[in-house]
Amino acid sequence: MSYYGYFVAGAIMLTGAVGIARSRNLVHAVVCLSVSQAGTYVLLLSIGYQRHAAAPVFGSTIKPSTKVVDPVVQALCLTDIVVSATVTALLLALSLQIAKHHGTTDPDELSALRG
Amino acid sequence: MSRRVRMWMVAIAGAAVAVGMGLAFVDLPSFGGSHHPYRDAAIHGSVAHQTANAVSAVNFDQRGLDTFGEESILFASIIGVSALLRPSKEEQEAGPSQPGRVMEATRILGYAFIPLVLIVGLDVISHGVITPGGGFQGGIILASGIHLLYVAGSYETLGRLRPVRLFEHGEAIGAGAFACLGIAGAATAMGFLANLIPLGSFGQLFSAGTVELLNGAVGIEVGSGVIVLIAKFLDQAILLGPQKS
Numbered sequence: 001m002s003y004y005g006y007f008v009a010g011a012i013m014l015t016g017a018v019g020i021a022r023s024r025n026l027v028h029a030v031v032c033l034s035v036s037q038a039g040t041y042v043l044l045l046s047i048g049y050q051r052h053a054a055a056p057v058f059g060s061t062i063k064p065s066t067k068v069v070d071p072v073v074q075a076l077c078l079t080d081i082v083v084s085a086t087v088t089a090l091l092l093a094l095s096l097q098i099a100k101h102h103g104t105t106d107p108d109e110l111s112a113l114r115g
Numbered sequence: 116m117s118r119r120v121r122m123w124m125v126a127i128a129g130a131a132v133a134v135g136m137g138l139a140f141v142d143l144p145s146f147g148g149s150h151h152p153y154r155d156a157a158i159h160g161s162v163a164h165q166t167a168n169a170v171s172a173v174n175f176d177q178r179g180l181d182t183f184g185e186e187s188i189l190f191a192s193i194i195g196v197s198a199l200l201r202p203s204k205e206e207q208e209a210g211p212s213q214p215g216r217v218m219e220a221t222r223i224l225g226y227a228f229i230p231l232v233l234i235v236g237l238d239v240i241s242h243g244v245i246t247p248g249g250g251f252q253g254g255i256i257l258a259s260g261i262h263l264l265y266v267a268g269s270y271e272t273l274g275r276l277r278p279v280r281l282f283e284h285g286e287a288i289g290a291g292a293f294a295c296l297g298i299a300g301a302a303t304a305m306g307f308l309a310n311l312i313p314l315g316s317f318g319q320l321f322s323a324g325t326v327e328l329l330n331g332a333v334g335i336e337v338g339s340g341v342i343v344l345i346a347k348f349l350d351q352a353i354l355l356g357p358q359k360s
Contacts, residue, residue, distance in 0.1 A: 005146045007137070022122070022125075057246060079182070082189060097199055
C-alpha cells in the first residue's frame with residue numbers, strides 16, 4: 001500500500017494556496033494559483049497510475065490487451081491544463097487593468113471600492 | 116484584516132484541509148495498483164470505436180460534451196481577454212519603438228525552426244487519433260511556431276505575417292465546427308456529438324470517425340485562440356506607450 005503520489009499532490013496544492021495568501025503582487029498570486037492547480041494534475045495522474053503499465057495509446061507494440069494507465073484521468077488532466085492556461089490569461093489581463101487604473105498590483109492596497 | 120490575522124487563518128484552514136485530504140487519501144485505492152474499473156470501461160469503448168489513442172477517445176467520443184464545455188470556457192476567456200485589453204481612449208498607439216538587436220544565431224535558428232515547428236504542430240493534430248497528441252496540443256505548437264517570427268524577426272514582421280482578424284475568425288470557425296459536428300449527431304438521432312461517420316480500421320490515420328474531425332476543429336480553435344491571446348498581450352506591451360498619469 002502506498003499513497004505517496006496523493007500526498008505530493010496535496011502538498012503542491014496547499015503550497016500554492018499559502019502563496020496566494022502571502023502574495024504582495026497580483027501577478028505572483030496568479031502564478032501561485034497555477035501552482036495550486038498543478039496539484040490537481042499530480043492527483044489525477046497518480047489516481048490513474050499503475051506500476052509497469054504503458055501509455056494508453058495502442059499500436060503495434062502495445063496491444064489493447066496490454067496493461068495501460070487510466071486514460072480517463074489523463075483526458076481530465078488535459079482539460080484541466082487548457083482551462084488553467086486560459087483562466088491564467090484572463091486573470092493576467094485583469095491584473096494589467098488593475099495596474100493601469102490603480103497604479104499598484106499589491107492586493108493589500110486595493111481595499112477601496114471605486115466607481 | 117491585518118497580515119498576521121490572515122496568516123493565522125490560512126494556517127488553521129490549511130491544517131484542516133490537510134487533515135481532511137490526508138484522511139481521504141488513505142481511503143483511496145493504493146497508488147500504482149491494478150484496480151482501475153474506469154480504465155477498463157474506457158479502453159473497451161475506445162477499441163470498439165477504432166480509436167488507437169484512448170485519451171482522444173475519452174476526450175472527443177466518450178466525453179465529447181465535456182470537451183465542448185471546456186472549449187466554450189476557452190472561447191469565453193479569450194473573448195474576455197480581448198475585451199479587457201482593448202486600448203482605452205486615453206491610450207493612443209505609440210507605435211513600436213526601434214527593434215532591438217537580435218543575434219544572428221537566434222535569427223537563423225528561429226527562421227529555420229518556423230517551418231519545422233509548424234509541420235510538427237500539423238502532424239500532432241492530424242495524428243491525434245493514433246499517437247499521443249491531438250487538437251489541443253497541436254494547436255498550442257502551431258501558435259508557438261508562429262511566434263518564432265517575433266523571436267527571430269521583429270514585432271513588425273510578426274504583424275505583417277499574422278493577420279489577427281483572420282485568426283479571430285479562425286477561432287470562431289473552430290468552435291462553430293465543433294458545435295456543428297455535435298448537432299449533426301443529434302440530427303441523426305444518435306445523440307449530441309455521437310460518433311456518426313464510418314469508423315475506419317484500428318490504427319489508421321483516418322479512423323475513429325468524428326474524433327479525427329473534432330481534433331481538427333479543436334486544433335483550429337486553440338491555435339487561433341492562443342495567437343489572438345498573445346497578440347492582445349503583445350499589443351499592450353509593445354504598441355501602447357507607457358501610461359501617462
